[in-house]
Amino acid sequence: MDLNLSAVTRPVERLMATAQNGFEVLRWGGLETGVVPSPFQIVESKPMYKLRRYFPPDNRPGQPPAGPPVLMVHPMMMSANMWDVTQEDGAVGILHAAGIDPWVIDFGSPDEVEGGMERTLTDHIVALDEAIDTIKETTGHDVHLAGYSQGGMFCYQTAAYRRSKDIASIVAFGAPVDTLAALPMGIPANFVAVAADFMADHVFNRVDITGWMARTGFQMLDPLKTAKARVDFMRQLHDRDALLPREQQRRFLDSEGWIAWSGPAVSELLKQFIAHNRMMTGGFAINGQLVTLSDITCPVLAFVGEVDDIGQPASVRGIKRAAPSADVYEVTIRAGHFGLVVGSKAATTTWPTVADWVLWLSGQDPRPANISPMEDSAAEPEDSGVALSSRIIHGVAEASGLAVSLVRGAADAVVNANKSMRLLAIETARTLPRLVRLGQINDHTRISLARIIDEQADGAPNGEFLIFDGRVHTYEGVNCRINNVVRGLIRVGVRQGVRVGVLMDTRPSALVAIAALSRLGAVAVLMPPDADLDEAVRLGGVTEVITDPGNLEAARKLPVQILVLGGGESRDLNLPADSGVIDMEKIDPDTVALPGWYRPNPGLARDLAFVAFSTIGGELVPKQITNYRWALSAFGTASAAALGRSDTVYCLTPLHHQSGLLVSLGGAVVGGARIALSRGLQPDRFAAEIRRYGVTVVSYTWAMLRELIEDPAFTPHRNHPVRLFIGSGMPTGLWQRVVDAFTPANIVEFFATTDGQTVLANVAGAKVGSKGRPLPGGGEVELAAYDPDDDLILEDDRGFVQVAQANQAGLLLARPRGPIDPTASVKRGVFAPGDTWISTEYVFRRDADGDFWLLGNRNTLIRAPRGVVFPEPITEAMGRIAAVDLAATYGVEGPGGTVAVTAITLRPGLSVTVADLSEAVAAMPFGLGPDVIHVVPSLPLSATYRPTVSALRAAGVPKPSRNSWYFDADTGKYTRLTAAARAALVGSQS
Incomplete structure (x- = not known):
């Protein structure tokens, strides 16, 4: 009888419990757990954030002092309450019980704060920066930062911004760093970068993410796990005791834990840290200041989830390469993304480990046994995160626990088979429009530097364009400055077609002046500050000169009108009233009425745009550059180097040099990349700026990079962001040394004639010394x-x-x-x-x-008695000898004919043998070797770092020495140059 009664009452009781619990869930959003939040005090309250201190000390006499402070940082889309889901198992409760002083920064719900949906990523980092100062001032201790997911990214970024000041350590939970190193299903990084750029510029500049959208997006990342959790909840809805321990976590994930996310912040995240991956490369901007994670020097502990699909292991471990100056440790947990910080594994492993870590760094405890130094291993460029097969296995296992090992091989095969096709399609989509546009240019096409800047500013006004002295300027900001300078030029009488000299050091105002003249349709005559300026004025047909304060004294000696631009707001020119110098900065552009003849960017392809100068044989020679010539180099560079918005081009050459104007500036503008202007090549500055700016492409001329490579103090870190060097004239030996020093960077070598009718490019870089092939669309x-x-x-x-x-x-x-x-x-x-x-x-x-x-060159071929000697193959062959630094080949006229001479310099501590020379010449694929080879102490370099031989040629045939050799026709090899051999070369030919 009792058995029969139980059979009837139990289902009824279960049904009633289910109904009662279900009603409570429907009415209140969940079950009443009776959990009371941990006590906290609001220490600081601002519109951007509130700073909570949990379990605040009551400052009573005899009370133990608070422990080391830990500031916990939540991601933008999650509530700050995530750190206190349950007092017993939550982060703040466990840390407090271990003697830690827990603090939490609460960014609040931006949709509930005036102006909150206009917040940027920078706003969050600046807020965190202020909170650190407050905690340091309050406690007197350095602060441990602990951030989950994007909160961990905030911690890294803020630590870099502060240069680790007052930061004891960083603890990050599933925080991506190398965001393009671990992509699902073999998706190419370039595809993700392009998509993220598009979403940043065309979607999230108009759309915000609401709380329910954030929750839905998070759940869709693992729909099977979400569905399984809901089914389990429904199945246990009758058993209140079974549900209560996990109820707070369920309610947090299903409803209470999600907050809105402002569109500008999403846009900045997509652009800086996904499309451009600047956590790895460096060069992300905070309040206009460029920042790199290589400035982090405090210890780092990264928690890695083995089945984390958001903060994938390869991405999280990128911190080791991004912050080479920090001691980086890791803890690996068999958990997903949220499970790293909330849940049973977090309560038993994560937070006790964090407490042990803080106490260890405070000198109170030994190093925790479950943390280990992160291995110094680079991510493989072909890896794409969790493979498709692994995702299939994980998903099916989550739903049913079935093993699907047979799927792995087939899924990976599909991914790998399509990878190369997708990469090819992406690069074609990037470069094809540029080549098509280049091919459509004719004499009457309106094209110019200023026009392209205008287009970029219109398409991406907030896109970062110009970097100088650690500050970054947007396309919109630079474009506005250009327009203001145009108005100033119009005020002083400059019109279309007028030739105006530009005598300025490399700086933002120089770029603006050149672009303003281009927008006006005038001709910018680029005057090298170290040249004969009077001759430059005469050859350039200059009527006015724009200068900066640093070159004003030299400019005032010229017989033309002087205009002064730039130099900072606080500058004082100290000019007498009758100086005749016009200070362009004192012209209010808003008071200048634009004349009827003015049309912005009127330049046609056939129009003269610039005049540059070269020094040939000691004489200044003007080089006329049309808009077509500029466009050919600019579009060609952008296409050959595959420049995009994720690139930062480091311009080592001055803007008055053709390389700076045509290759660096031109390529960057057409590619929509950032251009970083340098004050000149100095090894220590170079090493610092390529990291801080996130430089991906470096421009050069001839042997410029030799000063860098040969400097004993220069040791490039292997995790440098540089992917490419672009320029012309690099010696073959230096080429190999640069590639070795900056692995895996490549070199794109250009050859271009002055008139721009011919441009060749060695894009592949496989044949060192080759000038490559004609650029598609380049003629x-x-x-x-x-x-x-x-x-x-x-x-x-x-x-x-x-x-x-x-x-x-x-x-x-x-x-x-x-x-x-x-x-x-x-x-x-x-x-x-x-x-x-x-x-x-x-x-x-x-x-x-x-x-x-x-x-x-046809005019410099050496016609010796043995036959015609071609200088370039010889110079290339000498450069391939490991001991040779630089080489140059020239002809020396003698009574009986011309002697072909090659001068070489040696790398420090190395020597060259006769066998080296003979083998190098024998290996030449074309042409004869020189008559004489000799070692010289140094080869003079021109202003563009090109070896010059005029002094050596004037000195005649080298004298006999232990470092001089001549070609012995009888043996076909080189032998020591003696007095008799020299006399035979010089005297017997007479």
Whole structure:
């Protein structure tokens, strides 16, 4: 009878309990647990945040002092109450019980605060920075920062911003650092970067994330786990005792724990730390100040969740490489993202470990046994986080516990098969529009530097553009400054087509001045400060000169109107009233009415845009640069270097140099990248700025980087952000040393003629010394078969020029596009009736793969009695000798003919042998070796770091010494140069 009664009453009791508990959940959102929040005191209250101190001391006599302070930081989308879900098992309760002083920063709900939905990521970091100061002042102790997920990112960023000042350590739970190192399902990093950039610029600049959206998004990251938790809850709804221990956590995740997320903050997160991955590269901006995690010097403890899909292990462990100066430790827990900080494993492992860590660093306890130094291992570039197969296994196991090991191989195969195709498609999508636009430019196309800046400012006004002295300026900010300077130029009478000299050191005001003249349609004559300025004024046809305060004294000696721009708000020019100098900074742009003739960015491709100067044979030579010439280099650089918004181009060359203007500035503007202006090449400054700025691309000219590589104090960290060096003229030996020092960075070497009709680029970098191939969209080039002995272009039976065959000397010709320089060597009827080509006067060979190799300038080939000697192959061959630093080949005129001489300098502590020289020349794929090789103490470098030989040539054939050798025709090898051998070279030829 009792059994029958139980069979009836138990289901009824279960049904009634289910109904009662379900009603309570429906009415109140959950079960009443009776849990009381931990006590806390609001120490500081501001619109941006409130600072809580849990279990505040009552300051009664005899009470023990508070322990080391730990400040806990929640992510933007979660409530600060996450640290106190339950007093017994929550973070603040466990830490307090262990003798720790717990503090919590509460950013509140931004949708409930006036202006809250306008908050940026920077606002949160500045708030955390202020909170640290408050805790330090209150307790007198350095602060331990503890951050979950994005809160951990805040901790890293703030510590870097403060240079670790007053920070005892950082504890991060599932906090991503290398956000592009662990992507799901093999998604290429470039794809994610492009998508994040798009979402930042076109979605979250208009849309905010509400609390329910944040909750839904979090749950959708693991829908099977979410569904399983809800099913388990429904199945146990009758058993209140079973549900109560987890009820606070369930309510937190299902409803109470989620808060709104402002669109600007989301946009900044996507742009800086996902699209551009600047936690790893450095160069993220806080209040206009550039910051890098390499400035973190305090100890770091990272909690890694083995099945964490959000803070994936490879991403979390990026902190080891991003903060090389910090001691980094880790704890690995078999938990998901939220399980790292809330739940049974957090209560038994995470928070006791945090307490032990803090006490260890305070000198009270030994190092916890379950923490270990994080291994110093770089993330593999081909890794894409948790593989698709692993996700399938994890998902199915979460739902049913089934083993699906057979799926692993098939899933990984699908991922790998599609990876290369996606990467190719992404790079094509990035570069193709640039090449198409370049190919569409004709004489009447409106194109200019200022026009491209205008386009970038319109498309991404908040995009970061210009970096100088640790500060960053947006496209909108720079563009506004350019427009203001244009108004000032109009006020002083500058009109379209006028030639205005720019005499300024490399600084933001110099860039603005050049761009303002471009916007006005005037011609910027770029005057090197160390040149003959009177001659530059004469050759450039200058009527006014814009200068900065540093060059004002030199400018005032010139017979032209002087305009002063830049130099800071507090500058005092100390000029007499009758000086005639116009201070552009005193012109109020709002009072300048724009004349009817003014049209912004009127420059056509054919129009002269700039005049630059080179020094040839000690004389200043003007180089005219049209808008087409500028566009060809700018678009070509952006395409060859695959420049995008995640890049920062470090401009080592002055803006008055063609490399700075055309390659660095031009490529950065067209690519939408940031350009970092340098005050000059200094090894210590270089090392600091590439990390702080997050430099990914470095520009150079000739042997510029030699000063860096050869400096004994320079030791680049292997986790540098540089991916590419771009420039022209790098010596072959230096090329290899740069690649070795900056692995895995590559080099893109350009060759461009002054008129811009020819641009070659060695994009792959596999053939050291090659000038590469013509840039797509950059114009047609061809090699005309050339007889160097008779200095003749070879023709066929019909009188047309022959095309040079593979590995045959040829004269490089270019089919003209845009205006033709009046001094150019124009040839017609070359390969077909009526065609027109321009001779570059450079001799090349083209190998079997189609790559071009420079042999020398037509006028500088050395015609020795043995035959024509091509200087470039010899210089390249010498540079490949490990002991050789620099090399240069030149001709010395003698009574009986020209002697081909190669001068080399040696790297410190190394020497060269006759065998080295003979083997290097024998390995040359083309041309004869020099008559004489000699070691010199140094090779003078020009202002562009190009080796010069005028003094060596004037000194004649080298004298006999232990470091001079000549080519012995009888043996076919090099031997020590003696007096008799020198006399034979010089005297017997007479």
